[in-house]
Amino acid sequence: MSTPKVESEKHGELNCWRITSDTAELLVAQQGAQVLSYQRLGEPPVLWLSEQAIFKQGKSVRAGVPVCWPWFGNLKRNPETVQALYHGEEAPAHGLVRGRDWELLGIANEGSAVRVDFSLPHTQGGLPGWPHNVELTLSIVMAEQLRITLTSYNLDNVPVTLSQALHSYFAVSDVREVQVEGVEGLGYIETLANWEQRTQAGALGFAGETDRIYLQVPEQLSIVDPNWNRRTRVTSTGSRSAVIWNPWIERAAELPDMADDGWQRMLCIETANVWDDVVTLAPGASHTLSLSIGSEPL
Template sequence: MSTPKVESEQHGELNCWRITSDTAELLVAQQGAQVLSYQRIGEPPLLWLSEQAIFKQGKSVRAGVPVCWPWFGHLTRNPQAVQKMYHGVEASAHGLVRGRDWQLLGIDNKGDVVRVDFTLPDTLGDLPGWPHTVELKLSIVMAEQLSITLTSYNLDNAPVTISQALHSYFAVSDVRQVQVQGVDGLGYIETLANWELRSQKGDLDFAGETDRIYLQSPDQLNIVDPAWNRRIRLASSGSRSAVIWNPWIERAAELPDMADDGWQCMLCIETANVWDDVVTLAPGATHSLSVSIGSESL
């Protein structure tokens, strides 16, 4: 077993690190502490990187696992407790940390296990319009599977309420041929139909634009991909909600950083704390949101 190799790379305007072990390869950007791609050696990618991704400072890359924090989606769609935390004028979608450079604390390995740790000093009172003091860290562990953990530690003397997500883009052979298992019987918010509350019947298939918030989601969801003879396993903790998204044809054509047919080979399942699952941190409290990504043959 050889020591994993760490290489610094520049992708457009972004500083990145490529980490290669005997079994897997990982690409991580300093901006947003964002995992850009991940795959097991000799296999199709597990995380999707858009062919037309834009690597520009201040812009989240359409790839991998962007970090959405301290709110998810449009702020106005969040509970009042989350909205009240922000005192700015304009609120960007998906929070304030995706387009900022995080501080790399270290890249360490023990055998074939690699750990990458980041922190974002800006959250200690320096995020524009968000005057709170929360220590924010992201840990990435590459071993038999990829594990990502986002930890918030409230250093304020008052409670802080956040919504958040690990906005994971998964690579699939053809989204029209895959299914998501683990959602049968769950209630979900259908954002494309006036945010109606509906109930899932059976596994989730894809036949059009999809943008749903699943409530009381289980600790494990699976993406079954027969064409690649693969099941992607997502194991989450610190989360009771999941967002499942695919832009389909018309929406993808509007996105400058996605090919017109890019929707076919990606699927987002976002490990989240949203809707009735937002997190209120008492002074001195900590919360960790985690997802582990692995795969197996069908």
């Protein structure tokens, strides 16, 4: 196998790197340490990049794997222990790190694999309204699978409580034709029906807008896509919750960075620490949230 190739690119206002191996291609942005796309050569994309994505400084790209941290979603929907750590006036959705440039620590070849390491120095006391001292690093390894690892290390002398997610957008042939396996029998929060707690019956199919928080999730979920004859395996560690989201027709039409029919080609399974699965770091403690993505024929 040849050594993976690394090229610097500019997409709109964002600095990016395209990494190509004998078997796969990865596009990563410095902003948000965000994987924008991932595809095995000769196959459909595994991660989805919106056709109308906006590459603008300070705005998370609708693509790939945004990092939500130190809270997920609407801060007011988070536990009080998470809310109490933020002292700013307005709390942006999904936290404070998606729209910031991370520091690239290095891109290194490891045989036929390649590793990309980032850190975000702002989290060590420099995030507006969040004056806590946490070392935050993210590593991406592209080998037979794609692995993304987010580590939070509390340098403060008081506990810090976080919610977070690796907000993955998966590419699918047609969301109406796919199923998610691994959720059978799980409890979930139905956010579209007054946040009721329900129980999943069977595998999850899609026939309308979906926004659910699954609880006590196993380490592996799968997207079964018969049109592409593909099973995408989503394996997590450091997480007991997952958010599954598709905006469907009306919501997609309201999103400026998604084509009106873009909802058909994407499905979010977000590896998360949310609801009662938040992370409390004692002084000197660390937590690692990781996601591995692999695909295989059905």
